[in-house]
Amino acid sequence: xxxxxxxxxxxxxKKWVEQTLRRMSLREKLGQLFFYYLDTDFKPEGxxxxxxxxxxxxxxxVGGLHLWRGEPYATAHLTNRLQALSKLPLLxxxxxxxxxxxxxxxxxxxxxxxxxxxxxxxxxxxGRHTAIEARALGIGxxxxxxxxxxxxxxxxxxxxxxxxxxxxxxxxxxxxFLRGCRQEGLLTTAKHFPGHGDTRQDSHIELALIEADSARxxxxxxxxxxxxxxxxxxxxxxxxxxxxxxxLNPYTPATLSSEILTKLLRERLQFDGVxxxxxxxxWAITRSYTGAYAxxxxxxxxxxxxxxxxxxxxxxxxxxxxxxxxxxAEARIEQSVRRIxxxxxxxxxxxxRRVEPAAVxxxxxxxxxxxxxxxxxxxxxTLLRNEGGVLPLAAGMRVVVVNLWDEPxxxxxxxxxxxxxxxxxxxxxxxxxxxxxxxxxxxxxxxxRAAQIQVLPVYAAIGSWKGxxxxxxxxxxxxxxxxxxxxxxxxxxxxxxxxxxxVQHAAAYLVAYxxxxxxxxAAARAVAGATAIxxxxxxxxxxxxxxxxxxxxxxxxxxxxxESAALAPTLRMAFPEEAGMSKAGLDSVRALMQQAVRDxxxxxxxxxVARRGKIALHEAFGTLGYGAFYxxxxxxxxxxxxxxTKVVGLTTACMLLYERGRLKLDEKVQTYLPEFTGKDKDKxxxxxxxxxxxxxxxxxxxxxxxxxxxxxxxxxxxxxxxxPTGSKTVYSDLGAILLGxxxxxxxxxxxxxFCREEIFAPLNMTDTFYNPPxxxxxxxxxxxxxxxxxxxxxxFAHGIVHDENAWRLGGVSGHAxxxxxxxxLGVFLQMLLNGGSFGEAxxxxxxxxxxxxxxxxxxPGSSRALGWDTADGENSAGTLMSRKAYGxxxxxxxxxxxxxxRGLIVVLxxxxxxxxxxxxxxxPFRAKLHDAVVRA
Numbered sequence: 001x002x003x004x005x006x007x008x009x010x011x012x013x014k015k016w017v018e019q020t021l022r023r024m025s026l027r028e029k030l031g032q033l034f035f036y037y038l039d040t041d042f043k044p045e046g047x048x049x050x051x052x053x054x055x056x057x058x059x060x061x062v063g064g065l066h067l068w069r070g071e072p073y074a075t076a077h078l079t080n081r082l083q084a085l086s087k088l089p090l091l092x093x094x095x096x097x098x099x100x101x102x103x104x105x106x107x108x109x110x111x112x113x114x115x116x117x118x119x120x121x122x123x124x125x126x127g128r129h130t131a132i133e134a135r136a137l138g139i140g141x142x143x144x145x146x147x148x149x150x151x152x153x154x155x156x157x158x159x160x161x162x163x164x165x166x167x168x169x170x171x172x173x174x175x176x177f178l179r180g181c182r183q184e185g186l187l188t189t190a191k192h193f194p195g196h197g198d199t200r201q202d203s204h205i206e207l208a209l210i211e212a213d214s215a216r217x218x219x220x221x222x223x224x225x226x227x228x229x230x231x232x233x234x235x236x237x238x239x240x241x242x243x244x245x246x247x248l249n250p251y252t253p254a255t256l257s258s259e260i261l262t263k264l265l266r267e268r269l270q271f272d273g274v275x276x277x278x279x280x281x282x283w284a285i286t287r288s289y290t291g292a293y294a295x296x297x298x299x300x301x302x303x304x305x306x307x308x309x310x311x312x313x314x315x316x317x318x319x320x321x322x323x324x325x326x327x328x329a330e331a332r333i334e335q336s337v338r339r340i341x342x343x344x345x346x347x348x349x350x351x352x353r354r355v356e357p358a359a360v361x362x363x364x365x366x367x368x369x370x371x372x373x374x375x376x377x378x379x380x381x382t383l384l385r386n387e388g389g390v391l392p393l394a395a396g397m398r399v400v401v402v403n404l405w406d407e408p409x410x411x412x413x414x415x416x417x418x419x420x421x422x423x424x425x426x427x428x429x430x431x432x433x434x435x436x437x438x439x440x441x442x443x444x445x446x447x448x449r450a451a452q453i454q455v456l457p458v459y460a461a462i463g464s465w466k467g468x469x470x471x472x473x474x475x476x477x478x479x480x481x482x483x484x485x486x487x488x489x490x491x492x493x494x495x496x497x498x499x500x501x502x503v504q505h506a507a508a509y510l511v512a513y514x515x516x517x518x519x520x521x522a523a524a525r526a527v528a529g530a531t532a533i534x535x536x537x538x539x540x541x542x543x544x545x546x547x548x549x550x551x552x553x554x555x556x557x558x559x560x561x562x563e564s565a566a567l568a569p570t571l572r573m574a575f576p577e578e579a580g581m582s583k584a585g586l587d588s589v590r591a592l593m594q595q596a597v598r599d600x601x602x603x604x605x606x607x608x609v610a611r612r613g614k615i616a617l618h619e620a621f622g623t624l625g626y627g628a629f630y631x632x633x634x635x636x637x638x639x640x641x642x643x644x645t646k647v648v649g650l651t652t653a654c655m656l657l658y659e660r661g662r663l664k665l666d667e668k669v670q671t672y673l674p675e676f677t678g679k680d681k682d683k684x685x686x687x688x689x690x691x692x693x694x695x696x697x698x699x700x701x702x703x704x705x706x707x708x709x710x711x712x713x714x715x716x717x718x719x720x721x722x723x724p725t726g727s728k729t730v731y732s733d734l735g736a737i738l739l740g741x742x743x744x745x746x747x748x749x750x751x752x753x754f755c756r757e758e759i760f761a762p763l764n765m766t767d768t769f770y771n772p773p774x775x776x777x778x779x780x781x782x783x784x785x786x787x788x789x790x791x792x793x794x795x796f797a798h799g800i801v802h803d804e805n806a807w808r809l810g811g812v813s814g815h816a817x818x819x820x821x822x823x824x825l826g827v828f829l830q831m832l833l834n835g836g837s838f839g840e841a842x843x844x845x846x847x848x849x850x851x852x853x854x855x856x857x858x859x860p861g862s863s864r865a866l867g868w869d870t871a872d873g874e875n876s877a878g879t880l881m882s883r884k885a886y887g888x889x890x891x892x893x894x895x896x897x898x899x900x901x902r903g904l905i906v907v908l909x910x911x912x913x914x915x916x917x918x919x920x921x922x923x924p925f926r927a928k929l930h931d932a933v934v935r936a
Contacts, residue, residue, distance in 0.1 A: 013345035020088065020341060020350075021334060026323060028087075029330075029337045030316045031061035033299070035093060035276070037308045040070025040078045040103075057086045060313055063305065063340050064091035064141070069102040072137060072364055076357040079138030089349035091187075091340070096130050096142040097161060098516065099373065105133040106369040111146055112160040112497070113380035113513035115169055115538040116550075120176040122376045123163075127180025127188075129369040134186050136363035138355045140347050141187040143237060145177045147224035148197040153498045153542060156469040158197050160461075160495060160513050164538035165197075166547065167223035174224050175231045182232065185347050190228040192239030192278060194260055195221030199241060210243045217243070226269060234343055235274045236265065238303065240284035253284055256294065261302035274339045279308035292318045299328060304336035377522035382535035383551040384500070384544075385509040390453060390488045392529025392556050393424055398845070400451035401426045402444050402482060405433040406460040406471050413840075415520035416457050416494065422560045423528035427451055427842040428762070434472050441478050442749070443757050448482055450660040454489045455527065456482065458503065459515055461495030470499050479503060492523050500541050511537070529556030570839045571823075571830050574614035576936075581609075581616045585936025589617060592932050597622035601921040602893050604633035604781070605910035608822040609933055612903040613830060616936075618822065625782045625914050629796075638767055638780045639909040640802050641820050642890030646736050648768070648828055649755045650814040651867025653743045654690065655848050656758055662746045665690070665866070672742040675717045683725045686742070689735040690866040691858045695721030696734040703789060703804040712808055713741060729862045733805065733815040740814025752812045760824075762841045763831060767821035771811040772799055780819065781911040783892055802892050802913060816891075822907045829898045829905045853886040853900075871897070876923075878930035893922050897930055906933050 021029075036056055043050040056062045065082065067075065079092050094102065101107030108114070108126045115123075127145075134142060149170050150162035163173040174190065181188045194217060198210050212221065225236070238255040246259050254260040255277050265271050277298055280286075285294050295306055295315050309315060322328045344350060383391065393399060401417060403409075409431060417429060428447040432440065448454045456479075460471050471479065483489055483505045490508040493499050494515035503509065510533070512523040525531045536550040576583045586609070593607055604622030608615065620633040641648065657663035665687045669676050676684070680695070688694040696719060702712045716734050723730065740751045747754045752770040760768045772780060776799070783802040786793045792800065792807070801807050803816035811817050827838055832853070836844030852866040863872040871877035871885035877897050881904075887897030893912030898905050908929065912922040 010345060010348055010351065013342065013350065016345060016350045017338060017341040021338060024337070026320055026330065026333075027316060028061045029333050030319050030323075032063035032088070032337045032340050033304065033306055033333070034060075034062045034309060034312045034315070035064040035066055035091070035305055035307050036062055036312060037066040037068060037279075039068040040075040042071070042074055053082070054085060056312060057082050057090065060316055061087055062090075062312065063088075064093055066093045066308060067103075067139065068094075072104050072360050073357055075103055075137040075139075076355050076360055080354045080357070083138070083353035088341075089344050089353045091141055091344055091349065092139045093141040093143060094134065094139050095144070096134060096139075097144045097146060098514075099126065099130050100133040100364065101516070103133075103137060103364075105364045106130075106366075106373050107516050107518065108373045109377050109380055109516070109519050110160040110514045111163045111173070112150075112538055113519065113535075114376055115163040115173050116380040116382050116511075116513065116535040117376060118536055119379065120172050122372070122379070123173040123176035124180040125372040126376070127177040127186075128183050129180075129366075129372060131181045131184035131186030132366075133364050133369070135184060135347075136355060136360050139186075140344070140349065141189065141235065142181065143189045143191060145174045145188070145190065145228075146192070147171070147174045147190045147228055148192055148195055149220055149224065150197045150539060151220065152198045153539075154469065155197060155199055157199075159469065160497070162197055164547070165540060166538075167220055169538060171224040171227035174228055178228060178231045178233055187234040187343060187347060189235040189237050189276065190225055190233045191237035192241070193225060193236050193265060194239065194241075194243060194246070194254055195225075196239045196241055197221065210241050212243060214246060217246070222269070229269055229271050229273075233273065234346065235276050235305075236271060238275065238277050240278055240282055251288070255285070255303065256289075256297040256301050258301045266302055272339075274304045274336075274343050275302055276305040277303050277307050280306060281308050281310060291315060295319065296322060296328065299332070299336070304339050373518050374522070377518040378526075378531055380513060380519075380535045381522060381526050381533045382497075382511040382537050382549075383508070383533045383553055384511060384537065384541075384549055385506070386551055386553065387507040388488060390490050390508040391510065391527060391553065392558065393453065393455075393490075393527060395558075398427050398450070398452045399424055399455055400447045400453075401429045401455045401457070402448065403429070403431040404456055404458045404460075404471060404475065404479065405431060406475070408433045408435045414457065414515070415517045416492070416515070416524045419521040419524035420455070420528060423525070423530060423558050425561065425837070425842055426455075429840075432475070432478050434474050436478065439753075439757070441481065444478075445481055445485060446747075446758065448485045448487050450656065451487055454482060454485075454487050456489055456491045456503070456506070457494050458491060458499050459494050460499050461515060469496055471502050476502060490527065492527065494520065494523070497537070497539065498541055500544055504544065511535070526553070529558040530560075531555050569613035569830065569834055571610055571613060571615055571826050573618070574616060576616045579611040579614035579616040581611055581936050585932070586617050589929070589932045589936055590619065592929060593619075593621045596925055599921065600919065601925050602910035602912040602919075603629075603914055604637075605893070605908060606633060606635060606637055606639075606822040608826045608905070608907040609936075610826055610830065610905040615826070625796075625911065629782050629798075629914075633781070634779060636767065636779060636821050636823065637909070638772060638776060638819050638821050639894060639911060640781070640783055640797070640892045641818050641825070641894045641909065642803060642816050642892040644820075644825070644888055644890040644894050644896055645816050645818040646814065647867050647888045647896070648820065648825065649751070649759070649818050650736055650739055650743065651690070651852060652759050652844075653747070653751070653754055654686075654739065654867065655844055655852055657743065657746050659845055659848050663742070669694075669738065669742070672745060673717065673738060675714070676738065678718065678720050680721055680725065684721075686739070687856065687858065687866070688725055689739050691729070691856050691862065691864045692731045692735060693726050693729050693859045693862070693864070694732065694735050695723050695725040696730075696732045697722045698730055699733040699805070701804070703808040706808065709809045712805065713737065726858055729859045729864055736815035737805075737809070737813055743814070750812065751814065759843065762843055763827055763838055764841075765820070765824040765827060767819075768824045769819060770817045771801075772819045774799065782914050783911050784913045784917055785915045796915070820909075822909050825896060825907045825909070826905055829896060829907065833898060833900060833903060833905065871899070876926035876930070878927040878934065880931050880934035889926065891917075895926055899934075902934070904934070906930060
């Protein structure tokens with residue numbers, strides 16, 4: 001490995017420099033002034049990009065190469081290979097402001113986070129560990145530290161890259177970082193001279209402006225540069241900014257200004273190291289200057305190294321012509337080359353260029369480096385607001401996470417979320433971004449309203465070429481609508497701390513300074529109460545928080561959840577014995593199903609049997625139908641599930657609204673539907689509707705007399721009660737239809753939309769819907785041949801709801817209308833058995849499920865729960881299921897039963913009404929089937 005740098009150069013370095021310089025041709029000297037760029041990802045030998053780099057090294061003798069990113073071994077291999085090809089040692093550089101993460105090394109928090117710890121030793125450790133890892137790969141120069149002073153909160157490109165807004169703080173932390181790098185032999189760069197902190201522009205996009213005179217610069221921007229120079233910084237990088245108080249030309253960036261680079265930096269500040277430009281392909285340069293003009297102007301201004309300029313061979317030729325024409329003195333070129341060569345000798349490149357690839361694994365991500373990074377992240381977290389003690393999250397709270405992104409994103413399980421889920425099981429996770437639809441925003445609001453606290457990670461980090469900072473204005477109404485729900489909000493800024501002004505009505509505000517892995521994980525642990533918070537703000541948030549602000553929050557000692565409980569069980573195929581079932585017993589179940597097809601109980605069916613989250617049997621039997629539909633029933637066949645709609649859709653919607661405090665079980669129906677008038681109807685409650693004892697008639701043939709949904713619903717609202725409320729159980733479609741309307745009014749959206757967004761989408765039930773699309777007809781089982789319903793008679797109901805009243809209601813109703821597959825319904829039942837969760841989805845609370853699936857005894861002796869039926873030894877559940885079993889049937893030949901005591905799920909989907917409802921053979925069959933399953 002090349003030697004470490006020190007205050008004194010290795011013996012003979014000056015002699016080597018002068019001898020080398022004397023042997024160099026003019027073109028070779030000019031080549032040393034250029035540093036090009038590349039990544040170190042694998043490239044085959046004939047790769048055009050790699051060949052272009054090889055030519056720059058071998059034919060044009062560039063002085064160095066800037067590495068964007070790469071795999072460690074590939075990086076070490078490439079630096080060695082290019083060093084071997086180069087006549088003179090190459091200086092490899094990289095942007096390592098936050099460690100070596102670009103090369104799969106240790107990633108450290110941002111500079112502002114390091115300053116928030118208040119401990120300059122942290123900066124030293126960052127520099128030291130970064131240097132060890134960089135040198136292992138052949139990288140000799142880091143473009144760090146950033147010594148800009150972020151005195152402008154609207155700065156779109158510096159922000160958390162700065163140590164702070166106060167010169168002394170920036171200088172102290174920069175000095176410590178420089179010491180750490182020098183300790184392990186890494187050259188350093190102070191940037192961006194003369195300061196990029198007080199700008200509103202990103203110089204990647206446009207020329208940035210600094211309205212400052214010489215006196216202001218001395219008091220503010222130049223302080224950390226002076227201290228860095230005194231501490232022995234090796235390079236200083238220029239800024240593509242115009243300093244109106246120094247530049248004679250109001251359009252010239254500092255990179256091209258002799259007033260700034262020669263008179264100020266060289267003469268006044270006495271810097272004798274290497275001056276390097278910021279990347280010359282930034283728009284602040286390319287939109288105003290040609291490459292040749294900008295290059296020559298930079299050299300004339302005092303620059304030594306031109307970084308990331310295109311067309312280097314042509315530029316070398318142009319400079320050679322200008323030198324020979326006397327426009328640029330060759331002595332001036334030699335000054336720069338001498339500085340570049342001397343810098344290379346500082347780290348012994350003139351003696352040893354290669355690195356040892358075998359050592360890489362032992363030098364990257366060493367335990368002590370990872371520990372330093374984790375400590376820095378944990379100690380930097382800054383809590384600025386915590387009204388009502390929202391943080392840390394209290395145990396057992398219903399938490400919803402809403403990710404707020406400043407750019408369009410799909411769903412992303414962020415490092416913050418993954419770590420938070422180790423301690424807390426969020427009830428829902430939603431993401432919003434500038435392109436989020438009104439429906440997505442409303443879904444987020446609905447999830448928040450059902451929660452006790454909303455956790456809002458804000459991802460509005462700075463970025464090159466981005467040009468803005470904070471959340472876009474189009475997102476402000478989204479944010480405001482979440483905060484207006486009244487549910488306490490804990491906002492975590494995963495980057496820009498100044499975003500507070502956009503979330504100022506949040507109960508808690510935690511600054512994490514970055515969204516890198518360790519910072520995100522530290523923030524999640526602190527939010528959960530596993531670790532303490534003690535960081536202090538190194539900047540001012542104007543109008544809200546002063547520099548040094550920060551609340552101290554002790555750790556609550558929260559422990560990670562049992563890993564087995566972190567993700568709710570899903571449904572997996574398994575051998576019968578793995579599910580605790582008998583193969584022989586399941587063979588009996590198969591035989592029963594096959595015999596049912598032969599006996600025309602149904603033309604075909606799909607059966608799913610699962611126990612303890614393991615599917616022991618999932619098979620299709622028979623055909624989709626008769627005649628034109630005669631083909632084998634597919635395993636993913638979709639069936640009209642008829643009255644299973646009442647539990648899968650309607651009852652679950654009621655459970656969600658109940659948890660959110662919107663629906664009260666013992667509230668009068670008239671409270672939600674004032675039109676529900678008539679004798680004694682003021683006694684009917686929601687509980688009566690759910691337990692089928694309201695007094696309403698079982699059903700009426702409304703489809704014959706009415707043609708519109710409103711006409712049917714209005715007629716039901718005026719129906720008189722047939723019997724005293726609560727006196728007996730009469731299974732009623734009318735009550736379910738009215739409940740569907742209550743859900744719609746409370747949810748503020750149609751029943752099908754609410755079910756899709758709040759139930760089916762979170763559980764990924766992609767085969768479950770009202771009014772299925774025509775594209776799915778080949779998978780959909782037909783039902784009855786209709787000879788009586790005006791508007792559809794003379795054909796089979798296929799892909800349209802069988803229930804005539806539901807059809808007149810537009811295919812969407814609380815009592816019928818859903819289509820689904822066995823797998824989807826298995827997922828649904830497993831979610832209930834899990835206590836409301838399935839995999840990562842959290843839908844309901846266990847207490848809610850227990851309430852709705854328990855017998856209510858509103859009518860003594862009734863088996864009815866809330867929406868659900870329960871096993872009583874006489875109904876379709878058979879004689880062997882426990883009394884805690886609950887389920888439901890559907891008129892078309894469908895049923896769901898689950899027994900919590902056994903962890904058992906049975907889904908039967910058939911179309912027994914094909915071709916006619918007069919086929920009633922399924923009535924005794926269901927009980928036989930369920931008894932056979934229990935025996936298995």
